[in-house]
Amino acid sequence: MAKVIVYPPTSMILSDLVERMGHKALVVPQAVRNLVTANEIDSPPLNVTPEEPKKGLRYAAVDVPSGVRGRMSLIGPIIEEAEAAIIVGDPGWLTGCAGCSRTNELVRLLIRTKGIPVLDLSYPTNDPEARAFVQKIKTFLEGLK
């Protein structure tokens, strides 16, 4: 079972396909869960403390907006944990924690420079593309240990 990071990091389709194939999908909601359901909420309501942007400094410089660093404090540790990645081109409707274009550029860069197997895809727009989409993901995941 490999740990596979998916991009967009909140994608239902990708995380579901990864889990179906017997691997572990690394997604942002897991990181959010650890933060918002912690026993000690230091900074209500979302428990994002000044420590989070500091954690993000590991991935982005201090002059980078705190929003990028805050997001990277969640996504960065996931990238470090990843053993493979599936990247689907920016569909243009990302929202919430995946809604920052600069963070997304950084996330894609960090995944690609990590040296792990990466599968690049686009979201399907018709049935033949969907069949190829599913087949490519299946083949890629079967090739992982």
Added chain:
Amino acid sequence: MLVTKYVITSSESNILPSDIAMKIYGSKYDVTVKETCFGVVINGEEDAINALIKEIRALDPAGIFIKDRGFPPGDPRRCRGRRGGGARPGFYMIEAESKMLPMITRAMASEGEVLAIAEKKKPLAIKRLEEIIHEDLS
């Protein structure tokens, strides 16, 4: 550890969110379930949720999709009833991907040969552009 998952049905699936909710009510697992328009939200211990997901998937293996959620169901920080209405931020992602679910469902259900898709046109490579310029100027 308590985990929360979305169970989302494809619009072409014969399974309704209420069917999934009834399946969960009738199960032996101690989980919280919240029915929504696109599926259900379930919350419980990780082992129970994982076992339950296998049973739920069996209702329609290609038409039911599972997604992780950070916040527990009905959490006042996300629940629109407490925030004065409006969809929560993550709904737009689910809404956009839900439109593709019928295609993905059909793709997973079909066992036929996968047709080769013609590659999309790529922009002209810089080297080729330079060659064209040099050819024209020389």
